[in-house]
Amino acid sequence: MADVEDPGRRTRLFLPKSPTGIAGFDEITDGGLPAGRPSLVCGPPGTGKSLFAVQFLVNGATRYGEPGVFLTFEESREELVSNVRSFGFDIEGIERDGLLLVDALSMEPQVVDTGDFDLEALIVRLGYAVDKLGAKRVAIDNVEALFAGFGKPSLVRSELRRLFRWLKDHEVTTVITGERGEGRLTRHGIEEYLSDCVVVLDDRVVQDVATRRVRVMKYRGSTHGRNEYPFLIGADGFEVLPITSLGLSQDVSSERVSTGVAGLDEMLGGQGVFRGSGVLVSGTSGTGKTTIAASFADAACRRGEKVLFFSFEEAESEIFRNMASVGLDLAGWVQQGLLRFHCERPTTRGLEDHLATMQRLIRDFEPMLVVIDPVTSLARGATPFDVSAMLMRQVYYLKAAGITAVMTVLSADSRTEQTILNISSLVDTFLEVVMLSAFGERNRGLYVLKSRGMAHSNQIREFLLSDRGVDVVPVMIGPEGVLTGSARIAAESAERTTAEELSKESAELVRALERRRESVDAHVATLRADFAAEERLTRRLIEASEQRVEAVNQDRLAQGRRRTARPESDQQ
Amino acid sequence: MSTPTEPVAGETAPAPGGLKLTLFISGASAASARAVRRLRDLCDRYAPPGYELEIVDIYQQPELVVARGVLAVPTLIKELPLPVEVMIGDFTNEPRVLAALGLSRAEATER
Numbered sequence: 210m211a212d213v214e215d216p217g218r219r220t221r222l223f224l225p226k227s228p229t230g231i232a233g234f235d236e237i238t239d240g241g242l243p244a245g246r247p248s249l250v251c252g253p254p255g256t257g258k259s260l261f262a263v264q265f266l267v268n269g270a271t272r273y274g275e276p277g278v279f280l281t282f283e284e285s286r287e288e289l290v291s292n293v294r295s296f297g298f299d300i301e302g303i304e305r306d307g308l309l310l311v312d313a314l315s316m317e318p319q320v321v322d323t324g325d326f327d328l329e330a331l332i333v334r335l336g337y338a339v340d341k342l343g344a345k346r347v348a349i350d351n352v353e354a355l356f357a358g359f360g361k362p363s364l365v366r367s368e369l370r371r372l373f374r375w376l377k378d379h380e381v382t383t384v385i386t387g388e389r390g391e392g393r394l395t396r397h398g399i400e401e402y403l404s405d406c407v408v409v410l411d412d413r414v415v416q417d418v419a420t421r422r423v424r425v426m427k428y429r430g431s432t433h434g435r436n437e438y439p440f441l442i443g444a445d446g447f448e449v450l451p452i453t454s455l456g457l458s459q460d461v462s463s464e465r466v467s468t469g470v471a472g473l474d475e476m477l478g479g480q481g482v483f484r485g486s487g488v489l490v491s492g493t494s495g496t497g498k499t500t501i502a503a504s505f506a507d508a509a510c511r512r513g514e515k516v517l518f519f520s521f522e523e524a525e526s527e528i529f530r531n532m533a534s535v536g537l538d539l540a541g542w543v544q545q546g547l548l549r550f551h552c553e554r555p556t557t558r559g560l561e562d563h564l565a566t567m568q569r570l571i572r573d574f575e576p577m578l579v580v581i582d583p584v585t586s587l588a589r590g591a592t593p594f595d596v597s598a599m600l601m602r603q604v605y606y607l608k609a610a611g612i613t614a615v616m617t618v619l620s621a622d623s624r625t626e627q628t629i630l631n632i633s634s635l636v637d638t639f640l641e642v643v644m645l646s647a648f649g650e651r652n653r654g655l656y657v658l659k660s661r662g663m664a665h666s667n668q669i670r671e672f673l674l675s676d677r678g679v680d681v682v683p684v685m686i687g688p689e690g691v692l693t694g695s696a697r698i699a700a701e702s703a704e705r706t707t708a709e710e711l712s713k714e715s716a717e718l719v720r721a722l723e724r725r726r727e728s729v730d731a732h733v734a735t736l737r738a739d740f741a742a743e744e745r746l747t748r749r750l751i752e753a754s755e756q757r758v759e760a761v762n763q764d765r766l767a768q769g770r771r772r773t774a775r776p777e778s779d780q781q
Numbered sequence: 782m783s784t785p786t787e788p789v790a791g792e793t794a795p796a797p798g799g800l801k802l803t804l805f806i807s808g809a810s811a812a813s814a815r816a817v818r819r820l821r822d823l824c825d826r827y828a829p830p831g832y833e834l835e836i837v838d839i840y841q842q843p844e845l846v847v848a849r850g851v852l853a854v855p856t857l858i859k860e861l862p863l864p865v866e867v868m869i870g871d872f873t874n875e876p877r878v879l880a881a882l883g884l885s886r887a888e889a890t891e892r
Contacts (some may be wrong), residue, residue: 314852315850320867321867321869321870321877321878321881322868322870322874323871323874323878324870324873325812325870325871325873326855326856326870326871327854329839330805330846330853330856331852331853333807333839333840333843333846334851336843337844337846337847338847358852359869
């Protein structure tokens with residue numbers, strides 16, 4: 210092989226896979242079933258083995274250009290055709306295109322056994338069909354019928370072994386279905402001969418709710434998800450939900466989106482939550498969890514984003530009415546096509562059905578925000594582990610899709626405590642609404658239990674619902690602790706009174722000071738006036754005095770001259 | 782179709798209500814040959830004359846294998862008289878074969 214240097218390529222060469230086209234299954238098997246080899250699909254009756262087989266062939270024919278042969282002992286042609294038509298599989302149409310051949314065999318129980326025989330005719334008829342179509346895929350549904358029909362287990366086993374050998378030699382990818390037996394995978398232990406790939410289907414009823422699981426028990430030479438994965442037989446047929454197989458490598462957004470409540474945005478560093486993050490709103494009954502969720506939805510619709518609202522307790526009309534009372538016009542958003550509701554009683558279907566339905570709706574509607582109100586409703590009829598596993602998958606799924614998830618949780622229920630613990634580590638923002646009761650009142654307090662990757666308030670704030678809308682206001686701290694409701698209002702008004710008094714007092718002082726300043730100023734003015742008068746007088750006196758000095762000097766000079774003239778004149 | 786119909790000794794067409802059989806075998810194996818021999822022997826001894834036996838080699842005529850829903854070899858289908866009976870095996874269990882074909886040893890001994 211020329212490609213040995215490339216390890217990735219080499220793996221593919223060694224382990225070619227044949228995609229089943231079944232949503233999710235090819236992901237958990239890293240590409241599908243082993244190509245050119247037989248795989249066993251086993252489980253109790255009614256778990257979807259036949260559907261798996263049919264879908265494998267139909268998808269092979271219609272999507273991957275691989276013709277297939279369906280050998281069934283389970284149902285007649287007519288039954289098969291009509292049974293799978295509801296999933297949108299047109300068996301007869303595909304047969305006409307020469308891409309599928311259905312060989313429906315009835316195992317006649319009245320067959321008389323007269324001695325030794327073998328099942329060579331089974332191989333011959335299969336070979337005939339495979340050659341006729343150039344088939345690359347075969348499904349045999351279900352081999353237990355051969356044991357029932359021929360009643361010689363060891364002979365049937367060895368003949369099946371020969372059949373599997375033949376299938377391998379002819380490199381057809383084969384799905385063989387088998388019924389689960391006591392203590393082993395199939396009733397007659399044929400899994401011993403089907404060592405390449407074994408898929409186990411299961412349908413468990415836990416507290417009256419059925420949940421379907423699929424597990425890849427064995428896959429020789431290939432990595433595969435080893436968990437049990439929920440699956441669904443829905444409108445599109447067999448669907449596996451491999452959400453736990455996703456890695457933690459999703460792109461994260463640093464974009465922030467508003468919660469729709471200004472005061473709450475403020476508590477979350479002023480900008481709200483991260484886009485694509487998981488938000489959990491926990492609270493006891495009647496704390497307004499739905500209202501908070503509806504605010505998120507309203508804010509998203511205001512941004513022009515689509516919102517999918519799953520309500521498991523209230524009908525759409527009830528939510529409209531209730532939210533209208535706090536000023537949120539959700540009906541308007543629904544009319545604009547931005548908001549879609551999916552209201553359903555959680556008990557009507559199993560947990561996995563819900564998960565699958567939710568994911569399909571999400572895929573179809575492509576919302577930016579998803580509300581699940583409340584997630585704990587889904588916990589009915591499921592073990593806490595199931596619920597947390599489901600929520601984990603749901604949260605991962607939404608994160609991977611960059612969808613913001615707002616989930617509400619009813620916290621008073623002790624059954625859900627563990628659930629909350631389990632999922633709290635998954636969500637990015639955890640808001641808790643608590644009832645604060647004091648002074649004969651119960652008021653809503655809201656705090657941010659955690660919010661990853663952002664500064665957030667450590668305060669309890671009061672959560673107010675009124676016809677003007679929803680808001681979160683800072684609480685008052687009194688000597689008895691946090692004050693809410695009328696106690697807060699009373700404290701606020703007491704504060705207001707004090708403030709008024711204080712401001713009155715200071716105004717008084719200001720006025721007094723002003724008056725004092727005025728009187729000082731007046732005093733200064735008087736002094737200045739006195740001084741000015743004195744100054745004028747003094748200046749006049751100085752002037753007069755100087756004039757007198759001048760006059761004296763003049764007199765003295767005049768006298769002097771006179772005296773000097775006399776002797777001069779005497780001499781002449 | 783070149784189905785080997787083998788009219789039995791006497792050259793008479795099978796009487797209405799006579800025995801009509803189809804046998805599916807896998808090629809010319811020793812086991813197949815033994816099965817054919819055993820069936821012929823049984824019919825010759827116990828069946829009324831003029832029975833019809835068609836032998837189908839599954840390798841030669843797989844379309845007949847599909848059409849008749851055959852899985853095991855040898856498979857013998859009693860087409861007539863009705864009801865249709867299906868037998869699998871190499872006819873070593875003689876009483877069962879006779880019962881399924883609606884024949885009896887007593888009848889044969891009378892003959």
